[in-house]
Amino acid sequence: MDIIRSISEMQQRVVAARAAGQTISFVPTMGFLHQGHLSLLDEGRKRGDLLVLSIFVNPAQFGQGEDFDDYPRDLQQDSQMAQDRGVDIIFAPEAAQMYPTGYATYVDVEGISENLCGTSRPGHFRGVCTVVSKLFNIVQPHTAIFGNKDFQQLAVIRRMTRDMNMPVEIIGLAIFREPDGLAMSSRNVYLTPQLREQALVLSQSLVVAREMVASSETESATIISRLREMIRRQPDARIDYIQICHQLTLEDQAHVDADSVLLLAVYIGNTRLIDNGFLEPGHD
Ligand code: AMP
Numbered sequence: 001m002d003i004i005r006s007i008s009e010m011q012q013r014v015v016a017a018r019a020a021g022q023t024i025s026f027v028p029t030m031g032f033l034h035q036g037h038l039s040l041l042d043e044g045r046k047r048g049d050l051l052v053l054s055i056f057v058n059p060a061q062f063g064q065g066e067d068f069d070d071y072p073r074d075l076q077q078d079s080q081m082a083q084d085r086g087v088d089i090i091f092a093p094e095a096a097q098m099y100p101t102g103y104a105t106y107v108d109v110e111g112i113s114e115n116l117c118g119t120s121r122p123g124h125f126r127g128v129c130t131v132v133s134k135l136f137n138i139v140q141p142h143t144a145i146f147g148n149k150d151f152q153q154l155a156v157i158r159r160m161t162r163d164m165n166m167p168v169e170i171i172g173l174a175i176f177r178e179p180d181g182l183a184m185s186s187r188n189v190y191l192t193p194q195l196r197e198q199a200l201v202l203s204q205s206l207v208v209a210r211e212m213v214a215s216s217e218t219e220s221a222t223i224i225s226r227l228r229e230m231i232r233r234q235p236d237a238r239i240d241y242i243q244i245c246h247q248l249t250l251e252d253q254a255h256v257d258a259d260s261v262l263l264l265a266v267y268i269g270n271t272r273l274i275d276n277g278f279l280e281p282g283h284d
Contacts, residue, residue, distance in 0.1 A: 001083045003075075003090045007098075007138055010091050014050070014140045022049035026141030026168075028132060031055035031092075032072040032186035033081045036176035040145045041085040043173055047143045053082050054091040054135055060099065060106075061127030072189050091139060098134060106130045109163070112250050113156045116263055117274070120240050128153055129160050136168055143169045147176070149183055151263060151276040155250055175275070177203065183275050190271040198234040199268045202275040205230065205242070209262050213279045218256045220244040223279075231266060240265035240272060244279070258282065 004010045014024055025048025027040045044051045055078055062068035075092060082090055106126050113125035136144070146154045154172045161170055176184050181203035182196070191199055205227045212223050224242050231237050245252055247259045256279050263276040277283075 001079070001087055001090065003079060003092060005092055005094065005097075007093055010052075010089070010093075010138050011140075013089065014052070014138075017050045018140065023143070024048050024050045024052060024139065024141045026052045026054070026135070026139045026144045028054045028056075028135050028144065028146075030057045030071065030186065031078050032074055032189070033078045034176075034184045034186065034188075036147055036149060036184040038081065038085055039176050040147060040173055041082065041087060043171060044143070044145050045086045047145070047171070048141070050088050051086060052089045052091055052139050052141065053087045054093075054139065056091075056093055056095075056098065056131065056135075058098075058127060058131040059095050060130055061124050063121055063123060066121075067187075067190075070190075072186055091135075098131070107133045107160060107164075109156050109160050112159055113152070115245065115250050115252070116152050116241060116243060117265060118152070120265065125153070125156050129156060132157055133160070133164070133166075136166055141168055143171060145171045145173060147174075148172050148276070149175045149185070150274070151261060152250060155248070175277070181207075183273075185273065187271055187273065191268065195236055195269045195271070198236055199271075199273055201231050201234050201237060201268075202264055202266055202273055205264055206262060206275060206277045209279055210277070210281075213256050214281075220252070220254055220256060220260075223256070223262075227264075234268070236269045238267040240267060242266075247278070256280070 025044040027044045029037050057071050107129040108126050158170050209223050227242050242264045244260050244262050247261050253260055258280050260279045265274045
């Protein structure tokens with residue numbers, strides 16, 4: 001496995017691989033790998049001859065006062081995990097190479113990126129779409145693999161890829177959870193044992209909402225207000241949003257149907273956690 005830091009070297013490697021007839025699969029991450037990331041790598045390993053993992057904590061997708069500086073980083077541990085998983089190349093560029101002085105080009109996806117995290121993190125998806133576009137141009141993958149954990153991010157990237165005619169197949173994989181239900185996240189490392197316990201309220205909200213739907217409750221407002229009550233009982237929880245949206249448009253829905261996804265963002269202490277899931281059975 002190689003670790004490549006230079007953009008031009010990365011481009012040369014994939015151009016040579018493509019010329020030799022190899023397919024390229026790609027898993028973009030911010031590192032500090034956990035089993036959720038590893039499930040993406042396993043899928044990538046199956047789908048490409050050359051598996052590229054990028055590790056880049058992208059400053060453009062963090063807002064003022066967010067955790068860019070504190071975001072956990074451990075390239076050595078990540079390299080070991082990646083190697084064990086059969087990664088061929090880790091691409092880990094420096095921010096100064098990705099955004100040199102005078103950098104001026106950004107990618108904005110309208111509409112679908114404006115609700116949910118787009119409202120509470122202005123500029124976040126612009127940063128995400130910009131870096132993913134750049135990474136696609138650098139790595140030139142046939143297939144790129146993302147997690148449903150970041151449901152809106154995946155929807156925005158699918159839209160961007162389609163709108164911009166990017167020749168990349170986008171694959172979305174199920175949320176990988178701890179045995180007690182907590183969605184795996186690099187940010188879980190911020191949680192003390194007490195906060196970790198309270199963080200279960202996110203996945204429990206999904207369970208409760210699904211139970212309500214199974215017993216014929218279809219009013220989104222009723223479901224959301226029950227979840228609000230439940231989350232507010234946790235002393236260190238602060239709700240950013242709880243919404244029920246259509247899986248494709250991400251517009252709010254007044255009534256639950258087969259396309260409804262519950263999406264939540266909740267601060268547990270200072271840590272902002274997200275989770276989501278379909279409300280009707282039949283999805284993963
Ligand atoms: P991140 O490093 O957190 O930006 O995530 C990189 C990729 O891993 C994104 O496509 C995420 O959606 C995905 N991912 C993060 N956590 C999980 C998880 N628990 N299960 C599945 N995929 C995940």
